[in-house]
Amino acid sequence: DVKVTQSSRYLVKRTGEKVFLECVQDMDHENMFWYRQDPGLGLRLIYFSYDVKMKEKGDIPEGYSVSREKKERFSLILESASTNQTSMYLCASSFRARDTEAFFGQGTRLTVV
């Protein structure tokens, strides 16, 4: 079974803290993604990476950065957490070939207080 594992299921952080969300996949996928999911807004792409050390901005990259030093690991960084970053964060991965499905991690519910 494909596994995409996120480091935390629930996180509570204070405003201004630096927050790291980690994601690891075991299927040798080239592509990895970070989304946030909010009620009424659906899944929105923050960043994606199509290869090691490569990254591209998604639709809402402001306030976030990412790191991909190894193929299996993709990290999302909130440099200075704010309350409007309270959300469900979902990591996903897929093969680069056309029209392959994305496999999602279990999600991290982040609350910034």
Add this chain to the structure above:
Amino acid sequence: QKEVEQNSGPLSVPEGAIASLNCTYSDRGSQSFFWYRQYSGKSPELIMFIYSNGDKEDGRFTAQLNKASQYVSLLIRDSQPSDSATYLCAVNPGQIRGYQKVTFGIGTKLQVIP
């Protein structure tokens, strides 16, 4: 106009009925279409995908594409309470540098009433 639009629901159907979920998309050149199911508190999982050239049936699920009207639908026959979930439509307009910039709709919540 949003790139992928879905009615958030909830859509309520009795057990055993056909549930019909719809999704419209704005990019006429879109090449492939995905339906994900997301149970409450869980992450999305793929249930069907179709290309721009045709419909697809898989067990109780049928995905249909109407290119002229730019909408894709998911039909669930003999709906079961276990089908109660949010269904996300995702559209792939094509590859950019090898990446498929898939866009998701907000999802339609389906409730199957026993």
